[in-house]
Amino acid sequence: MSIRAQLLIGFSVLTLVFLIDFIVNKRLSANIEKNTTYLNNSEAVIRNSNMLHKNIIEMQSGFRGFLLTGQEVFLSPFYEGLQTVPLIIAQQQALQSTLPQRQRLDSIVTIHLKWVKYANSLISTKLDTLPEANAKYIELFETKLRMEVGKKLNDKIKEIFKTFDNYEYQLRQERKIALQKSVVTTNTITLTVTILSILLALLFGTYFINMITRRISNMVSLAEEISTGDFKEISDHKNDELNRLSFALNKMSMTLKKTFNELTKKNKELDQFAYVVSHDLKTPLRGINNIVLWMEEDLEVEISPEIKKNLNLIISRTARLENMINGLLEYAKVGKVQKGAETVDVLKLVREVIDLIVPKEFTVQIDGVMPFITTEKLHIEQVFSNLIANAVKYNQSEHPKIVIKSRDLKDYYEFTVKDNGIGIQKEYFEKIFVIFHTLQEKDAFESTGVGLAIVKKIIDDYKGTIKVESEVGKGSSFIFTWPKNMKPTKSE
Amino acid sequence: MKTILLIEDDYLDVESVKRALKKAQVPHVLHVSHNGADALNSLTTNENKIVPDIILLDINLPKMSGLEFLEIVKSYFSLQQIKIYIITTSSEEYDKMSAQHFDIAGYIVKPLDFNRKSNPDVEKLLKDLTE
Numbered sequence: 001m002s003i004r005a006q007l008l009i010g011f012s013v014l015t016l017v018f019l020i021d022f023i024v025n026k027r028l029s030a031n032i033e034k035n036t037t038y039l040n041n042s043e044a045v046i047r048n049s050n051m052l053h054k055n056i057i058e059m060q061s062g063f064r065g066f067l068l069t070g071q072e073v074f075l076s077p078f079y080e081g082l083q084t085v086p087l088i089i090a091q092q093q094a095l096q097s098t099l100p101q102r103q104r105l106d107s108i109v110t111i112h113l114k115w116v117k118y119a120n121s122l123i124s125t126k127l128d129t130l131p132e133a134n135a136k137y138i139e140l141f142e143t144k145l146r147m148e149v150g151k152k153l154n155d156k157i158k159e160i161f162k163t164f165d166n167y168e169y170q171l172r173q174e175r176k177i178a179l180q181k182s183v184v185t186t187n188t189i190t191l192t193v194t195i196l197s198i199l200l201a202l203l204f205g206t207y208f209i210n211m212i213t214r215r216i217s218n219m220v221s222l223a224e225e226i227s228t229g230d231f232k233e234i235s236d237h238k239n240d241e242l243n244r245l246s247f248a249l250n251k252m253s254m255t256l257k258k259t260f261n262e263l264t265k266k267n268k269e270l271d272q273f274a275y276v277v278s279h280d281l282k283t284p285l286r287g288i289n290n291i292v293l294w295m296e297e298d299l300e301v302e303i304s305p306e307i308k309k310n311l312n313l314i315i316s317r318t319a320r321l322e323n324m325i326n327g328l329l330e331y332a333k334v335g336k337v338q339k340g341a342e343t344v345d346v347l348k349l350v351r352e353v354i355d356l357i358v359p360k361e362f363t364v365q366i367d368g369v370m371p372f373i374t375t376e377k378l379h380i381e382q383v384f385s386n387l388i389a390n391a392v393k394y395n396q397s398e399h400p401k402i403v404i405k406s407r408d409l410k411d412y413y414e415f416t417v418k419d420n421g422i423g424i425q426k427e428y429f430e431k432i433f434v435i436f437h438t439l440q441e442k443d444a445f446e447s448t449g450v451g452l453a454i455v456k457k458i459i460d461d462y463k464g465t466i467k468v469e470s471e472v473g474k475g476s477s478f479i480f481t482w483p484k485n486m487k488p489t490k491s492e
Numbered sequence: 493m494k495t496i497l498l499i500e501d502d503y504l505d506v507e508s509v510k511r512a513l514k515k516a517q518v519p520h521v522l523h524v525s526h527n528g529a530d531a532l533n534s535l536t537t538n539e540n541k542i543v544p545d546i547i548l549l550d551i552n553l554p555k556m557s558g559l560e561f562l563e564i565v566k567s568y569f570s571l572q573q574i575k576i577y578i579i580t581t582s583s584e585e586y587d588k589m590s591a592q593h594f595d596i597a598g599y600i601v602k603p604l605d606f607n608r609k610s611n612p613d614v615e616k617l618l619k620d621l622t623e
Contacts, residue, residue: 283581287504290603294511 002240003212010204017197024193028186035179041095042172048092049168053161055081055088056112060154063119067145070126078119085112098171104164108157115153118144215242219249231257274332278325285325289318320448324436327450331435334457335379344377346370346415350404353385358392361400368406371413374485379458386451387417387478393447394476395421412464412481420475429468455480494621495521497544499531499561500579501553508603509548509579516606518621528556532564535571544574546597546620548604551580551587562594577617579604 059081065074089109093102122144125137144150218234225232231253236246292314296303303311347370354364373380391402397420405416424432424439431437435453459466459480470476496513500506506524513520523542525531534542547565551558558578565571575597580587583601591599597620598613606618 283502286581286603287502290504290508294507297511 003242006240007208010208014197014201014204017193017200021190021193021197025186025190028182028189031182032179032186035175035182038175039172039179042168042175045092045095045101046165046168046172048088048095049161049165052085052088052092052108053158055085056157059085059119060115060150063123063150067122067126072127075123078123082116101164101167104160104167108160108164111153111157111160115150115157118150118153212242215246219246222246222249222253226253226256229260231260271332271336274328278329278332281325282322285318285322289315292318324448324450327448328435331450331454331457334382334454335461338376339378340376341374342377344373344375344380346373346380346406346413349377349381350384350388353381353388354402357385357389358402362392362395363399363401365401365403366405367403370406371408371484373413373482375462375482379462380482383455383458383480383482384415384417386455387480390451390478391417391419391421391476395419397421397475409481412483414479414481416477416479418475418477423472423474424468424470424476425472426470429470432468433466493519493521494545495523495543496546496548496621497523497525497531497534497542498548499525499528499553499558500548500550501526502550505550505579505602512604512606513621516618516621518618520621527554528558528561532556532561535565536568546617547574547576548579549576551578551582551591559590559594562591562596566594575620577613 058077062074062077062081066072066078089105092105122137122140125140128136215236215238218236222232222234233250233253234246236243292311296308296311347366350366350370358364388402388404392400399420401420403416403418405418407414407416428439432439433452433456434449436449437453438447438449456466459482462483464481464483466478466480468476468478498506498509500509510522513522523534523544525534531547534540535544549558549561553561558580562576565574565576576594577598577600578591578596579600579602581602582588588599598616600611600613600617604614606614608614
């Protein structure tokens with residue numbers, strides 16, 4: 001699956017989880033709201049019930065006071081009750097929700113209306129001042145009051161109120177508990193879901209970061225290995241964008257490896273070729289040389305000076321050819337001999353080379369601090385001997401002088417071999433490093449044109465550089481760099 | 493007068509040896525074989541058998557190399573008295589070591605020149621020829 005799809009799925013899952021979280025929270029808070037409303041409702045019902053009961057009791061007290069005293073002033077609570085009680089009842093009916101409570105309220109209403117009717121009949125009779133009214137009141141008094149009709153009604157209503165209130169208290173308690181419970185549940189669920197989503201997000205994030213960084217760092221180390229010439233492959237079995245990248249890297253590594261191997265093989269073949277060719281060329285050459293020598297021996301007396309001169313020319317030319325072949329052999333051998341790197345004291349090495357090849361009449365000056373380098377000693381020695389030998393060979397100055405300098409350039413050392421010799425024309429600055437290329441007539445300086453080619457080959461192997469600065473008649477400077485810590489590229 | 497068997501395929505090298513012997517004025521009988529197989533044949537056949545005192549042997553020979561020839565000759569008891577000198581162009585240490593492995597009389601790098609006294613093996617050869 002591609003990383004894009006994985007990321008998309010991951011983020012979708014996370015979004016979904018958060019959405020579910022949101023919906024669950026919404027549901028739970030709706031539950032709390034509902035429970036709160038129930039609780040409030042219960043409390044309102046209790047309040048109304050108390051008020052209703054109080055009003056009814058006040059009506060009853062007023063009624064009783066009037067009956068005892070006959071004074072109308074006691075009736076005012078009764079009349080007020082007639083106004084307010086129906087309003088409170090209507091309010092209560094609007095609030096009421098459970099069936100048994102509604103039935104109880106209905107019973108209260110019925111009994112109350114019955115009582116009002118009973119009370120009204122007594123009140124109107126008592127208020128009547130006609131003489132027959134008195135007899136009627138007495139009758140009512142005897143049949144109703146003495147029979148405790150009103151008291152029974154009052155007791156019944158009181159009983160129902162008690163049940164009603166108890167029931168409502170109970171309900172309120174239950175609702176209170178339900179509310180508390182729903183709050184606790186909501187908290188728990190919300191916390192759990194939130195923690196779960198955070199964990200999921202962390203897990204998802206960690207997985208991605210790990211997967212991507214691990215593979216990228218693998219590729220980075222592969223690239224680093226490739227840059228040091230170690231052509232490896234990394235294994236990556238996932239099927240995504242990064243896999244395509246690592247596949248491309250692997251392919252690049254393998255192509256480089258193949259090319260590099262082929263190149264190494266070709267170089268080896270070329271060196272082998274040069275070696276074999278130069279070796280085999282020497283046999284017929286020596287043959288020619290022998291024949292000429294024998295001719296001279298055999299014809300010593302009869303030979304004319306002209307022929308003798310020509311025979312000698314043949315000998316000198318075959319000698320030059322042999323020198324060239326030896327040079328070619330030496331060139332092919334460059335880098336073949338490797339004893340292993342050692343710490344080379346360049347100052348000591350340069351002094352040894354000077355003692356060996358620089359004649360006494362030369363002034364030699366060494367400038368700068370000559371370093372210690374860990375490298376193949378023979379190679380740097382070959383470079384210095386060839387350059388110093390040239391500085392000696394191509395010098396016709398009356399006061400011949402050679403200056404050797406060194407500079408520290410971070411990863412490299414830079415060395416200069418300077419002379420006050422015959423110098424080189426600018427157009428030959430590149431050509432002098434080509435094998436068998438010589439600038440002077442062959443006979444003036446016996447040169448095969450191999451020395452600088454060998455120098456260049458060695459320095460190339462070490463990934464260093466060499467250049468020449470020169471002015472004809474004034475002298476030349478050969479400036480080359482040598483890495484502080486590196487093996488030659490050719491290890492064959 | 494010593495009998496010499498020269499085993500050499502190159503005409504010029506044969507000529508060179510002949511001249512060197514002539515220059516040194518050593519009386520001798522010289523037989524020449526152009527390869528190891530012929531030489532071996534001449535040494536072991538019943539007819540026209542060559543019985544040399546000294547063999548001058550090149551290493552780079554067609555068909556059978558000088559070293560192979562050496563190995564076979566040294567396995568014949570009857571031929572073990574012959575002094576064998578290697579005469580070769582190869583100054584490679586490896587070739588010299590391989591040849592010395594077979595109890596040879598000397599190792600001489602071409603060209604053979606009896607005036608070149610610096611090589612003890614050349615002197616030894618001259619002594620063997622004149623004794």
